[in-house]
Amino acid sequence: xAGVSQSPSNKVTExxxxxxxxxxxxxxxxxxxxxxxxxGQGLEFLIYFQGxxxxxxxxxxxxxxxxxxxxxxxxxxxxxxxxQEDSAVYLCASSLGGSWTNTIYxxxxxxxxxx
Amino acid sequence: xxxVTQSQPEMSVQEAETVTLxxxxxxxxxxxxxxxxxxxxxxxxxxxxRQEAYKQQNATENRFSVNFQKAAKSFSLKISDSQLxxxxxxxxxxxxxSNYQLIWGAGTKLIIKP
Numbered sequence: 001x002a003g004v005s006q007s008p009s010n011k012v013t014e015x016x017x018x019x020x021x022x023x024x025x026x027x028x029x030x031x032x033x034x035x036x037x038x039x040g041q042g043l044e045f046l047i048y049f050q051g052x053x054x055x056x057x058x059x060x061x062x063x064x065x066x067x068x069x070x071x072x073x074x075x076x077x078x079x080x081x082x083x084q085e086d087s088a089v090y091l092c093a094s095s096l097g098g099s100w101t102n103t104i105y106x107x108x109x110x111x112x113x114x115x
Numbered sequence: 116x117x118x119v120t121q122s123q124p125e126m127s128v129q130e131a132e133t134v135t136l137x138x139x140x141x142x143x144x145x146x147x148x149x150x151x152x153x154x155x156x157x158x159x160x161x162x163x164x165r166q167e168a169y170k171q172q173n174a175t176e177n178r179f180s181v182n183f184q185k186a187a188k189s190f191s192l193k194i195s196d197s198q199l200x201x202x203x204x205x206x207x208x209x210x211x212x213s214n215y216q217l218i219w220g221a222g223t224k225l226i227i228k229p
Contacts, residue, residue: 042219
């Protein structure tokens with residue numbers, strides 16, 4: 001596609017429910033990133049994919065968070081048993097490769113509110 | 116651990132004037148990269164400019180330029196001839212050579228006065 005596409009753009013869920021956030025990267029981009037942005041804060045790294053594998057999962061805040069990527073394309077971030085502190089904007093990004101010279105393109109994010 | 120600090124939560128500037136946004140960082144690495152991103156209300160982060168730490172020459176992109184002071188660990192962004200479309204949150208970010216992660220500052224909200 002023309003840009004990084006994320007869905008849903010907004011999600012309100014009850015505490016304790018599971019949510020899935022989807023990211024469709026730019027076609028041909030092998031590197032994919034998930035970041036979390038809490039209100040008034042900078043971005044917090046969650047996970048990095050190169051192809052379908054995730055060499056760096058160090059940012060996932062707890063075992064309630066998981067992510068997968070299939071076919072070297074679409075990625076899903078799953079949050080189980082959501083808590084109020086999970087409320088944030090979840091940003092997905094992609095780049096041609098993992099080199100710093102590859103511009104990282106961001107989607108518009110999925111705004112998650114846990115009530 | 117690396118940290119990035121943006122000490123100005125908000126800045127305002129008159130249209131057509133120049134504004135400088137501050138960023139400092141802490142690292143023990145010698146090879147790394149620095150970035151400025153812009154986030155308009157649409158939430159989409161857009162790369163403004165980037166700098167390699169081993170290059171002494173300051174990066175420029177049209178009206179945007181940086182003042183990179185490696186010894187002082189400072190990386191400020193200068194916006195010349197400010198335009199209404201420049202209004203956004205601006206984030207400074209750091210990436211070390213051997214890692215994929217970007218470490219982000221808390222952002223500066225830039226207001227452009229017409």
